[in-house]
Amino acid sequence: MRRKLDNSRRDATRFPEGNLPKAPSASSLCIELPLGSDPELRDQYLSWRGSVRLGRLLEDADAFAGTVAFLHCDDALSHTAPQRLVTASIDRIDMRRPVPVEDLAMCGNVTWAGRSSLRVSMSLGPRSKAASSSTSRPMEDPVLTASFVFVAVDEQGKATPVNPLTPTNDAEQARFDAAAAAAQTRRSERSSSLERTAPRSDEAALIHQLLMADGWGDSRTHGDGGAAGSPGIAAAAAAAEAAAAAAAAKASGPAGGEVECSATGPIQLRSTVVTTNTLTQPQERNTAGKVFGGFLCRKAFEVAHSAASLFALRSGVDCVPLLVAADNITFDRPVEVGRLLTFSASVVYTGASADSGDGGPQRADAWPTEGQLCQVRAETTVLDMSSGARSTSNTFQFTFLCSPRQSRSAIAGGASRVPGVDASGIPDASLGAELLAVRPETYPDAMLFLDGRRRLRASVDIGRTIDSSLVPPRA
Template sequence: IDHQQAMAERASLSEHLAGSQSELPAKTMKDSEIEVHLPLGTQPSLREKYLNYHNTVRFGRILEDLDSLAVLICYSHTWNKELDRSPLSIVTALVDKIDMRKNIIYPDCDIKFTGHVTWVGKSSIEAKMHMTQFHDGAYSPVLDATFVMVARDPENKRAAFVNPLKLQGPEEEKIFQQGEINKKRRVDLSTASLLKVAPTAEERTIVHSLFLNTLDTKTVSFRSRILPPNSMWMEDAKMKGLEICHPQERNIFNRIFGGFLMRKAYELGWANACAFAGSRPILVAVDDILFQKPVEIGSLLLLSSQVCYTEGEHIQVRVHTEVLDPLTRQHSTTNVFHFTFLVEKAVPAVVPQSYGESMLYLDGKRHFNETMKSQ
């Protein structure tokens, strides 16, 4: 089979891996600078793949392109002219954030992606990308994205060293510092995660008042709960999906392509927000997508989406994906996605019933607040 043969060929590349980072030549940010054009305006034949029912561009497709571009940027950074093929497997570790600068992506105007490496660790690389679109005679910003990629050995079994980054001038030092700040912020958020640490005093008060709002004053019982007006139980604000992972969606290391997973999660999250609000949501931001585990070909991918927080006209959606091995019936989480959407009218509040749902609610609120800071 093609994909099995490809893996066998990749294994032989291991001998070209560096034993330490110091063996590798330092590269500059310029070395990985890339500009890619998506000629939706000048090549109408391309539009079919990118068009949605409302005659705008499918954002899920853009996620796939960003993922591919981030990989390409990292391969440019680690390129070794002595070798025909790179011994590195570069995979998406996480999407730090994607901030939308514009609500509409036109289906008949050319798109330009630019990006380069902005920070480097021993085996991880941060790449920043910008997407602009030609409209009314000029290119204007559509989104900014920050991805973190990791380099692994040819069989994707262990970490591999990447070229260090040589900074040229104060501007680049500032960009690199931002990469350090991003890394620290991720560590801090992970340390304070509600899966590890109890909520703050302020958050506990929020949860308690949500609980009090649902008590039936007539019975004064903790058991009978009543939904407050203009609200929906979190239990009723869910949507589920299933994908069978076919070889067509694989990357060069025989795993399912990260961009495909992002597109599927985004589409489910969008549908969830749409059904919840009863109107078309607009994406505001994608935040903190963590790729915890690769998804193998042939897996059953279960996706579950939950509206976990709302404020005014904003909807915060969390999509959790897990792989089910049908033979062992083992479930394992592969990704968690966070999306912030905006709709035209105020939306109902979502109300948690269980402690677990309350934690999802608080986590959604944290992500929403984090996103709003950068808007």
């Protein structure tokens, strides 16, 4: 649809002026994703477990939201060029329940517009629950909800006006006000982020407690870390590396041998890092000729999922990490085709990282199963192959729930039995698995730890307010 409109405006000489007020219904869109009834399509979306690859759906969601934003900005004039839109951020993604292997639909519309930016709200759910594409009503009983922020720019990357949004009823006005409040909340969070302000007094006390518990303040442990007393950071890091090496050696042993990769105590944050590299190709470009943001999101999610899986294995749990939420995914700068990308992810906080610093009881208002949750931070680094310059283009924040694998019946669609999947192709989220704690080693690691702590607890609080079977209820 977008390509057809682009081709029809190829000779346009004017640019949109952003002065055409539109109702939310003007950008309302629903598309079908027949995973249940189309075997060929389903094969493109299934993981090796037989469940739906969420990274593929996140990639689709970004493309879908971009099309919704395009509909709002389009003035339907043949002599006007299409608006150039870039994804500024994925404000939030919340999973209500695992994605079933059945016919699905994506529905959404613009819920707020400012001078040069706009917010798109979208939902993914059963096709039978999808609203008509001519209405801006939210989907009933969605599996996933998400909010995207787009900015209109000219060829030089400077912000340009977008069409105003005019709600036509109380429900649309309520969603407009909620989206405006969410934008203000994000601005406040950025101003009080740990990149700009010092930790709160309770957070500083927690970090002091954690580092001192590792012997950070003991001068006898600085050096080779082999002195008596507290083990010290260097010794703890060496022990973590030795444990990882031993696990790897055992894993490469004779076939049929039992692989034991579990640790016995807190895992150092820096030892949880997982990286992968890829060279961007023309097939990944968007309509502006840059690398498609959905592609970056999919790759980042996949490496984050790997980091969560390996961390669970080190915790002694063979689990399926289920996405609970993605929080404030930022797109700081566009990525050119032909760049080498490094995707890195690390577990920065778990619910088991108790405030006592010693694995003791969690805070009184925490879920009894908060130890099943982990916060993963992913980052995209871009290398210019010609100049050697390196920069960070994206950061991603994912909250995962660790759900142990269980042997289940066959998935929908007639596939063979797949471990860890029930009759609908869904990992069982009702079973709990406790993860080990994460411990920072340095002050920068400590800031990542605290930021992850804030985000995981925000996901917990939001999860309590929505109808979600992914997360356990308060005791």
